[in-house]
Amino acid sequence: MKKIINYLLNFRFFVRMFRTYKLLMIAIILLSSCRQGNDNNEGNTDITQPEQQTSPASSPDGPDLFSKYACFTCHSLEGGVMYGPPLNGIFMKEVNVIRQGREITVVADRDYLTKAITDPEYEKVAEFKDKTMPKPVIPEDDVETLIDYLIKTGEKE
């Protein structure tokens, strides 16, 4: 008889354990699913925010190309002189260049910038005439994107 009572008591104990445990399990499941929900939300904002910030233009964008073609190794966009001249505010600036041995002043419009990027030997910035910019192998689209980027960088100031 005692055995049976003991057995029942133990059984009750286990049922109670199971109940608490079950509650714990449910709590853990709820918590983790809540967290997942939050993670998903964070993920969404992470993905959508940069899309809203960047212009709807093309990818890759200016900064990407500026690194891809290593322009940054010779040109600063903050006004400092590195190996080459700084490129912020370059758009429509008057530049002294040497073209076919003659020093002339030109305005750095789109055509000038295109030429400066695609055929650096055609004319050289007078101040930097002893330095050489290597001719990059670069598709026309990327040149356009880079020029847009240089113009935009100048406008911010």
Ligand code: HEC
């Ligand atoms: C190895 C260094 C080097 C790299 C890399 C380089 N440049 Fe240059 N760049 C120069 C030098 C030096 C000059 C000035 C001499 C000249 O005009 O050739 C110059 C001139 C220019 C000019 C004319 C600036 C002015 O004041 O009129 C532009 C625009 C320019 N670079 C854009 C670029 C872009 C865009 C890239 C990347 C695709 C690039 N450069 C990569 C060295 C470099």
